[in-house]
Amino acid sequence: MITHQDQIIQNLFKQVNGMEKIEVYDMLLKIETMLRDIKSPIQYDEIKKRIENTSKKSNVSAVDSSGYCYLYDQCQYIKIYKIKTLLPNFLGGEYLYFITPWQLKLMEYTKDNLQSTFAETHLEAVMSVFLQRDKVKSKNPVTGRLRLLELLDQIDPE
Known part of the structure; x- marks a missing residue:
């Protein structure tokens, strides 16, 4: 028979199932910092309020008078931004854009833009195979993260 504390730990591990250990360590550090x-x-x-306030302060920027953008997710090769307009989502009020370390212009997160951005880089073949096999916006059902970012996280930059 397991203890109540062990059951809670099991539930926490269900939440991080499929994640890389380094990501879990980063989250644990953040939790420790918040507990202070x-x-x-x-x-x-x-x-929840503390996280939302902190996230908004550090990750949101005004795009123009009709919307704002915020960092949606990132890895060492690409940062994905979500641009939110005042239009409702079903009318096209939310779009994904990206930048890379070698291309700092915000580009729409589409198959063609990803292919052209990663052309003539060491990631060109990886990107080509991924885009043939998966949709650009496909997500891991366990983590909810874009599959492309999970793939790129596994590639050593050197």
Whole structure:
């Protein structure tokens, strides 16, 4: 029979199933840092507000008077931004864009733009195979992360 604490630990590991260990370590460090500043007992609503406020301050930028953009996800080769307009999502109010370390112009996150951006780089073959096999916006059902970013995370930059 397992203890209550062990059951909680099992539930936490279900949440990180499929993630890389380094990502889990980064999250644990963030949790440790947050625990210093919150009162006991832990209140989820307080933590949620704190994370949302911190994320908005560090990751949101105004695009123009009709919307804003924020960092959606990133890896060592690419940063994905989500641009949110004042239009509702079903009317096209949310778009993905990306930049890379060698191309700092914000480009729409499409198959053609990814192919042209990664052409003549050491990632060209990887990108070509991925784009033939998967859709650009396909996500890992376990982690909810874009499959392209998970793939690129596995490639050593050297």
